[in-house]
Amino acid sequence: MRRKGLLHAELNRLVAAMGHTDTLVIADVGLPVPSGVPCVDLAVVAGLPRFNDVFDAIYRELAVERVTVAREIHARNKAMVELVGHLRTDGIVVDELAHDDFKRACASARAVIRTGETSPYANVILHAGVTF
Structure with a gap:
């Protein structure tokens, strides 16, 4: 058993x-999961x-x-706008797509992690970097 950090076994394997x-x-x-893309469904109840x-x-x-x-x-999610601002401050490049293009981009993901979040457009694609 891990002492701290990410405890979910399937999420650990993905990362x-x-x-x-x-x-x-x-x-x-609410984000549709593209056919063929694995989904780790964490949603329990709304929120x-x-x-x-x-x-x-x-x-x-x-x-x-x-x-x-x-x-x-x-236009629809102030919390996501704030998150984007924090990421940019941390030096992370942030790309913005129209929502339909965003959904198409999800088709090449290793997996979709589904939360119980119900606020609009609370979705992000993380692009892995390297540690060296």
């Missing part, structure tokens, strides 16, 4: 298997677990060099 530029999606409860809690846990474990979000966050 450990990521290579440079592989992508992992952290999604709200649980929250997007931010899952994002923070994964972000602490995965070397991230860039993220992709839907540009619709600016």
Whole structure:
């Protein structure tokens, strides 16, 4: 048993298997999962677990060099806009796509992690970096 950090066995395997530029999606409860893309469904009830809690846990474990979000966050999700600002301050490149293009980009992800988040456009594609 791990003492701290990410405790979910399947999420640990996913993070450990990521290579440079592989992508992992952290999604709200409503984002459609593309056919053929594995889904780690963490949603218990509406709102649980929250997007931010899952994002923070994964972000602490995965070397991230860039993220992709839907540009619709600016009109509909202040918390996601704030997250993007923090990531940019940390030196992370943030790409913004139209939501339909974002959904298409999810088709090449290693997996989608589905949260119970119900706020609009609470989705992010994490692009793995390297630690050297």
